[in-house]
Amino acid sequence: MSNSNSLQVGATSxxxxALEKLKDLYFDIAQVPLPQNARLRRRGKYIEISSVWANHAMELKKSVKMQRLSLIVPKTDEPNMYELISTTSLPLTAVEEELIAFSRSDSRCATLITLSSGKDKKQYIKVFDQTEHIEICCTDVTSPKKHGLIYNDEEFGGLKWSSGEGHLLYAAEKFVKKKEYYDTELDWTNEENFLDSSVYIWVPNDEGIVFFGIQNTPVKLGKIYCNNRGGTLFYYELRSAKLTPLSNQNVSIEGLSFSPNKSKLIYFQRQSEGPHHASVSCQLLDWNKNEQQLLVPIITAVSGTDLNRKQFPGLYAVQLAERPWSSDNKRIFVSTVWGSKREIVSINTETGKLEKITNNGTFHGSWTVLDVNEDCLVAVCSAPNRPPTILVGHIPKVDSGEMIIWTRLDNSSAVEVRLKLLNFSWRLVDFDRGVGGPYEGLLYIPNETSIVPLVVIPHGGPHSVTIACWPSRVILLLLNSGYALLFINYHGSLGFGNDFVNSLPGNCGDLDVKDVHFAVQTVLDMESRLDHSRVGVFGGSHGGFINFYKVCIAGNPVLNIAAMYELSDIPDW
Structure with a gap:
């Protein structure tokens, strides 16, 4: 064998x-389970928290789920604290249930199941009695042909139990008779209202429903990524078929929730047709008096020349649990983006007072509310170098000044040691190039002594945000392969005040690009372990500086701005 051939074989080997090592590393990362939901139930003196976790099974090429059941009990000598008795896990291997809904009392559980039947699909709703531990019914909802397929996606899917627990509310496609061939004239002037199914709810006494009706005018993009679509909040009375508007027209509304005593309805609202995912206000409707009240306004700007991470920046990307209320019907607990992290805040529906209840004094991670029941709050917390964990805490009384003491329900230390995926450090970095005020980013660096290359990862959107939480599989793969990573929340990002969001429209391709490049140059100068000659960019819609960045990975990039003008609802594109 010649020297050239032997060198080629050696290089191939x-x-x-290297590829096998990379594959094994990715398999390890995919094994880390991520929490999907959790629900708390009281069983006498014990409290039971059931949670569903998912991880990607590489050999099956699909996501698999498991259920964890944790049992806690209040500590006798320490008030408002809990002791973990046990946690057990069980793989979920039954028929894939696409939607699941629990009644308010937890006595009934409904699931939507979709099965293939030749070229068609059949859907069933199964109702299970959790008290008697028996199936109540399993109904074929396809054969009657009252409607088409029930929506099961995150944007439009949802099963909602009535207060009396005798009816289910869901959204479905219209039933359309199949035709092999047909001609039609498209009439775009025939407008219809349709409801955003993530924003509908039964009213007290099950006399009707409240829903967000969106004006179905021709638009360039759909609702799922454009939550600034305009519409009106309506009340539909079932007996009289009367439709009553509850809000102004042409507003964008998210998240409906009635208080446990059914006297208060809260929702989140912004003006339509502005930047995607812009700040929302929290609105209250007194259902008995039919009176509107603004609880939390939109915050335009965070004061000060430097980033003030303690000052409330407004509500962004609000995540509302199915049960967000305290038992006294006074407070709701929601998750919101707050700078480069996600926090849990309480909103007093009587005074409008907002309080941050997480990361007070010490940063533990980004938090999301999973469930609130009987003044117990279940949440998930994660940080860039800390896998997600579920915690439970007792909600203090109003204005008590007490902090929630959290009890951890699982122990991920075994996962951390076995996978050895956390050998990196991270920190928040502030930037200010003298235009539009300061902004910030997150810098992750492997814990190695050698010089490491840098991959720059600006988020897409453009109105989005990168938060300090457990990274995605691709990000962990890069970190554990020896790459430093820089995420930049440039002007236009969420969680820094609404003026910060509105500073980008009209300046896309200029303000954001200059913010990103300035941030890169700043960290290269401040961090001696970064290799100036090996800098790459990895983004959704970003590129440029081809002499500076040695490699570029663009997912779903903007390739033709002229064509995007006809397709996108983002004015700059």
Whole structure:
């Protein structure tokens, strides 16, 4: 064998070994389970928290789920604290249930199941009695042909139990008779209202429903990524078929929730047709008096020349649990983006007072509310170098000044040691290039002594945000392969005041690009372990500076701005 051939074989062998190592690393990362939901129930003196976790099974090429059941009990000598008795896990291997809904009392559980039947699909709703531990019914909802397929996606899917627990509310496609061939004239002037199914709810006494009706005018993009679509909040009375508007027209509304005593309805609202995912206000409707009240206004700007992470920046990307209320019907607990992290805040529906209840004094991670029941709050917390964990805490009384003491329900230390995926450090970095005020980013660096290359990862959107939480599989793969990573929340990002969001429209491709490049140059100068000659960019819609960045990975990039003008509802594109 010639020297050139032997060198080629040797190089191929090294490449294959590197690929095998990379594949094994990705398999390890995919094994880390991520929490999907959790629900708390009281069983006498014990409290039971059931949670569903998912991880990607590489050999199956699909996501698999498991259920964890944790049992806690209040500590006798320490008030408002809990002791973990046990946690057990069980794989969920039954028929995939696409939607699941629990009644308010937890006595009934409804699931939507979709099965293939030749070229068609059949859907069933199964109702299970959790008290008697028996199936109540399993109904074929396809054969009657009252409607088409029930929506099961995150944007439009949802099963909602009535207060009396005798009816289910869901959204479905219209039933359309199949035709092999047909001609039609498209009449775009025939407008219809349709409801955003993530924004509908039964009213007290099950006399009707409240829903957000969106004006179905021709638009360039759909609702799922454009939550600034305009519409009106309506009340539909079932007996009289009367439709009553509850809000102004042409507003964008998210998240409906009635208080446990059914006297208060809260929702989140912004003006339509502005930037995607812009700040929302929290609105209250007194259902008995039919009176509107603004609880939390839109915050235009965070004061000060430097980033003030303690000052409330407004509500962004609000995540509302199915049960967000305290038992006294006074407070709701929601998750919101707050700078480069996600926090849990309480909103007093009587005074409008907002309080941050997480990361007070010490940063533990980004938090999301999963469930609130009987003044117990279940949440998930994660940080860039800390896998997600579920915690439970007792809600203090109003204005008591007490902090929630959290009890951890699982122990991920075994996962951390076994997978050894956390050998990196991270920190928040502030930037200010003298235009539009300061902004910030997150810098992750492997804990190695050698010089490491830098991958710059600006978020897409453009109105989005990168938060300090457990990274995605691709990000962990890069970190554990020896790459430093820089995420930049440039002007236009969420969680820094609404003026910060509105500073980008009209300046896309200029303000954001300059923010990103300035941030890169700043961290290269401040961090001696970064290799100036090996800098890459990895983004959704970003590129440029081809002499500076040695490699570029663009997912779903803007390739033709002229064509995007006809397709996108983002004016700059």
């Amino acid at each position: 090294i490449t294959l070994k």
